[in-house]
Amino acid sequence: xxxxxxxxxxxxxxxxxxxxxxxxxxxxxxxxxxxxxxxxxxxxxxxxxxxxxxxxxxxxxxxxxxxxxxxxxxxxxxxxxxxxxxxxxxxxxxxxxxxxxxxxxxxxxxxxxxxxxxxxxxxxxxxxxxxxxxxxxxxxxxxxxxxxxxxxxxxxxxxxxxxxxxxxxxxxxxxxxxxxxxxxxxxxxxxxxxxxxxxxxxxxxxxxxxxxxxxxxxxxxxxxxxxxxxxxxxxxxxxxxxxxxxxxxxxxxxxxxxxxxxxxxxxxxxxxxxxxxxxxxxxxxxxxxxxxxxxxxxxxxxxxxxxxxxxxxxxxxxxxxxxxxxxxx
Amino acid sequence: xxxxxxxxxxxxxxxxxxxxxxxxxxxxxxxxxxxxxxxxxxxxxxxxxxxxxxxxxxxxxxxxxxxxxxxxxxxxxxxxxxxxxxxxxxxxxxxxxxxxxxxxxxxxxxxxxxxxxxxxxxxxxxxxxxxxxxxxxxxxxxxxxxxxxxxxxxxxxxxxxxxxxxxxxxxxxxxxxxxxxxxxxxxxxxxxxxxxxxxxxxxxxxxxxxxxxxxxxxxxxxxxxxxxxxxxxxxxxxxxxxxxxxxxxxxxxxxxxxxxxxxxxxxxxxxxxxxxxxxxxxxxxxxxxxxxxxxxxxxxxxxxxxxxxxxxxxxxxxxxxxxxxxxxx
Numbered sequence: 001x002x003x004x005x006x007x008x009x010x011x012x013x014x015x016x017x018x019x020x021x022x023x024x025x026x027x028x029x030x031x032x033x034x035x036x037x038x039x040x041x042x043x044x045x046x047x048x049x050x051x052x053x054x055x056x057x058x059x060x061x062x063x064x065x066x067x068x069x070x071x072x073x074x075x076x077x078x079x080x081x082x083x084x085x086x087x088x089x090x091x092x093x094x095x096x097x098x099x100x101x102x103x104x105x106x107x108x109x110x111x112x113x114x115x116x117x118x119x120x121x122x123x124x125x126x127x128x129x130x131x132x133x134x135x136x137x138x139x140x141x142x143x144x145x146x147x148x149x150x151x152x153x154x155x156x157x158x159x160x161x162x163x164x165x166x167x168x169x170x171x172x173x174x175x176x177x178x179x180x181x182x183x184x185x186x187x188x189x190x191x192x193x194x195x196x197x198x199x200x201x202x203x204x205x206x207x208x209x210x211x212x213x214x215x216x217x218x219x220x221x222x223x224x225x226x227x228x229x230x231x232x233x234x235x236x237x238x239x240x241x242x243x244x245x246x247x248x249x250x251x252x253x254x255x256x257x258x259x260x261x262x263x264x265x266x267x268x269x270x271x272x273x274x275x276x277x278x279x280x281x282x283x284x285x286x287x288x289x290x291x292x293x294x295x296x297x298x299x300x301x302x303x304x305x306x307x308x309x310x311x312x313x314x315x316x317x318x319x320x321x322x323x324x325x326x327x328x329x
Numbered sequence: 330x331x332x333x334x335x336x337x338x339x340x341x342x343x344x345x346x347x348x349x350x351x352x353x354x355x356x357x358x359x360x361x362x363x364x365x366x367x368x369x370x371x372x373x374x375x376x377x378x379x380x381x382x383x384x385x386x387x388x389x390x391x392x393x394x395x396x397x398x399x400x401x402x403x404x405x406x407x408x409x410x411x412x413x414x415x416x417x418x419x420x421x422x423x424x425x426x427x428x429x430x431x432x433x434x435x436x437x438x439x440x441x442x443x444x445x446x447x448x449x450x451x452x453x454x455x456x457x458x459x460x461x462x463x464x465x466x467x468x469x470x471x472x473x474x475x476x477x478x479x480x481x482x483x484x485x486x487x488x489x490x491x492x493x494x495x496x497x498x499x500x501x502x503x504x505x506x507x508x509x510x511x512x513x514x515x516x517x518x519x520x521x522x523x524x525x526x527x528x529x530x531x532x533x534x535x536x537x538x539x540x541x542x543x544x545x546x547x548x549x550x551x552x553x554x555x556x557x558x559x560x561x562x563x564x565x566x567x568x569x570x571x572x573x574x575x576x577x578x579x580x581x582x583x584x585x586x587x588x589x590x591x592x593x594x595x596x597x598x599x600x601x602x603x604x605x606x607x608x609x610x611x612x613x614x615x616x617x618x619x620x621x622x623x624x625x626x627x628x629x630x631x632x633x634x635x636x637x638x639x640x641x642x643x644x645x646x647x648x649x650x651x652x653x654x655x656x657x658x
Contacts, residue, residue: 096378102431
């Protein structure tokens, strides 16, 4: 029996809330316990269209399903007035290998699970008091990450900076004002202003050089950098990592190759075997998170297959419970 | 627009015929021309269930779709009276990355494209006259491979040997007699008898040691070995490869790791950079196939993503043309 869900159905079933954050936190916990088998990301390049299809997956011992996520990024789609990102997930039985669910989410679940990872990072690394927070970028993740942070910390102001056009930035402000009515969202005059004014900063860009400078760091700051997920991308100046008191990542093997650790290691500022902590180890209390209000902490998120498996399983279970979707026997 | 096809619909649309063989041959040709981007196979192990999910894909330049094939092998399923193999394919636009088709074929298309590769191998490597042919194994591929061979060469006798139970072997004989009424299918008394009596032998087993011995080779023999596709499997004694006049494989990078070349290289009988010919190079006339009736030729097939992309695209195109399947917009 195969259940097929479309994006509308999936959006009805799953939204960014604490139950999703819990599921993603469990995924990181299992990963750090060594209970997850995470193959390297499969990348199918389509150079003629500046496109790439990436496949992520993870089998988590003791969980009777696994997911395979297929995510496309085609950067000439904007010429066709189409989104560059798309994607879907398959859920397979980990008992028999049989297909059980097809989640035609158009990448929505990736957005939610990525934001939920930001919430997990904030839970363990953000200072307890964070009146003002910041975001770099004004796209979908800039929205989701601030919503995720709001599940974890109370704040009153969001400072946003983006290189996007004014209308996109204005839309971000009005969208976020509507979603978080108690919070004031302001367009910051500069990158530096966002960092200087905020206790927590989330970077959500496809930047290819470290725009966030180490000189702007201040005691008590937490940074979550979720933009870099390829060998070309980078958001944080490499010195940010050496200046921080604690550097955390989701999966070190990926962060060193595709995330913010890459540039620090390539520039010789960190050894490849630097004592970087994985987020799940903190969840499992095998390593400390933030231990003092004045620490500077950084979390680099590249996106791990365990997140996809956790959110896909949750989605399919909710659909089964509520009888939603088309069933093919 | 996403078109979803179930196994029954797919079986109505696609069967093993010369048009499928042509499509697979084109795939090998493009592969050998360097026009295919074939990422390494992604393997998700589920050791608790002796299971594994493998993902294959290929983007072929100039073709506007690509496929992703997810294939499961769970070897404890027989305890549940379920088949160990299952699978499905996704078809994505190579223009935009968007999903266009979900082929719920339960592994049927893999069976067809694997057999079609055997037909391509036979076309270029089997002796022109092959009155008697042989098959090792009595499963689904033992059926498909003989049907594929029959598209390419006229033969009158099939010698079959298998370690399966008698009832399975009898069913093979009666099935094949029905499918190929002009051919006599006989149970051979031994492995050796199959090889000695046949001009073409196809091995279709999950064996883990080289059961087909070099001592049994005779002038004019062609062997297609399609069973080995993991680091543990092997069907041909390594000396078979060194004794043959011509050794061909589908993709050298896979054959050295997962196919029959592995054991020969590991035993030091062949260098890892041995001059092994890829099937597509013969298709493209960049290398000769069989050039004399008395040559001994071997083709090792591990299964390449280009085959999956070619057959999946063909299936979806036929479904669109005939308006078959469920469409989700």
